[in-house]
Structure formats: structure tokens, C-alpha cells
Amino acid sequence: MVPTVIDLATREVIGYAMADHHRAELVTDALRMAAGRGDLQSGCIMHTDRGSEYTSGEFRQELRELNLRQSMGRTGICYDNTAAESFFGLLKAEIGTTVWESRETARADVFRFIEVEYNRTRLRRHPEFGYLTPLETRARLQQDLTPAA
Template sequence: LASVLDLHSKKIVGYSFSRSMTTELVIKAFNNAHLSQKPSEGLVLHTDLGSQYTSNEFTQHIQNHHIKQSFSQKGCPYDNACIESFHALLKKEEVNHVQYLDYQTAKLAMFQFIEGWYNRKRIHSSLGYQTPQAIEDRIRNTA
């Protein structure tokens, strides 16, 4: 699972699921996020130092969208704490409790967890006990 999290709303705004973690997978997750959010120029995309994110193909793709890429420092897990927290939560609340029958079942479960639970129903204390979707809705209604 490659996922893109909006740091303000804590919403997973883009993701892609595959059998392996490739540059194409993270580009697809980015494209999903970019399409849904339509960010203005000047956006900063923070990633870890995984080979998918440091590849020339991904770097060029990000630059073509006028987005600045920021990396975690080597050995500093705190830079990626928010997305790492999401992935840990996904494992604790979903993945570790289920034995998926096949790839398609796992893919559907990721969709249901992200879109049906995490973004729309799971409240966050850091968001004043609101959901990521509620925060995004409020932002869009005031813009």
C-alpha cells in the first residue's frame, strides 16, 4: 500500500495497492491524491528515502506537477511519523485481524478501511475529535 496523507486533515487523500512496492505504485498513489485534491503550486510532498521515492522517474513526475519534494533524514523516523502512524493503525485495526483469501479481497479491504472507516468515521483527538473528512469538508465550505 502506497498512501498519501494530508497533514492538516489527517485524511488519506491518495493511495494505491499492489503486490509489490514499485515506483509505478507510488506514482499512482500520488496521481490519485493530486486528482482528488487539485493542489496549488508550492505544495511540499514529504516522503521517506525509499528507492521508489528517490527514483528519477518519481522525482521528475513530482517536478512536472510543480511540487517540492522533501525527504526524511536517514535514520530519523520522526519525519514520517504521521504516515507511519496511519500504517501502524491499519495493521493494528485491520490487517492483523484478517486472513485475506486473495489479492482482490485484500485490495477491497484496504479500500473499505480507508474510505469507509479511517477517513469518514474514525475520530482523531488531534482534530478536536472530528474525522478527517469532516475537517476537509469544513475547509472546502469556508474556501
């Protein structure tokens, strides 16, 4: 399982974790990674599905500590979480049929896909900025939000 935290403004994957289980600590680790990067603003909305990891006390406590709000999609409606569904569709298309020698090799492949290909080289159509990578979109948004001196 690879839970992700995706910034909806830029479509950048800002947090993720990988393990062979679905326990709450895994999604909490992905959320902590996003928070550690400094990309989460107080009061942001964290959208999730209704999986037990996301309804756990551990995950909800982490949301409270980070002062985030939770939104959950409707049961069985994949359209409520289209950003994540789209990301995982790309991930599966790129590396989903691979059989890895070890978990470490799988982790390296997922890391490469997210940090190199997806966030830094994948172009997306942004309504205001045109074709930019998620990182370029973030830089543009930060520039636009910087107050004048």
C-alpha cells in the same frame, strides 16, 4: 505495499495504491490519485522517506509535472514521517493480521479501511476544531478558506 498520500492539515488519506512490489510506479500511482482528486495545490510539499521508489526519476518527474516539492526524512528516523507511521499503525491494528483469500479481497479490505473507516468515521483531536473525521476537517477548512462574495 500500500503507499499513501496523507493531507497533513486534515490527516485524510487522499491517495494510495496497492501492489506486491516496491517499484516507482506504485508510489506514482498514489500521487496521481491524490492529484486526480483535486486536493493538491501547486507548490505543496510532498514528504517521503528515502526509499528507492521516492528517489526514482519516475517519481521525481511526476512531482515536477504536478509542481510539488519533495521533502525527505532522515535515514532511519521514523519520527520524520509520523503521520504515515501513525496511519500504518492503525491499519495494521485493524487488518494487519488478516490472511486474505486473494489480492482482490485484500484490496477491498484496504479500500474499506481507508475510504469508510479512516477518512469518514475515525475521529481525531484537531487543535482548532475538536473531534472531527478527516473529511469533516477538510470541509471545515474549505469553508474557512472560501472568500466572501
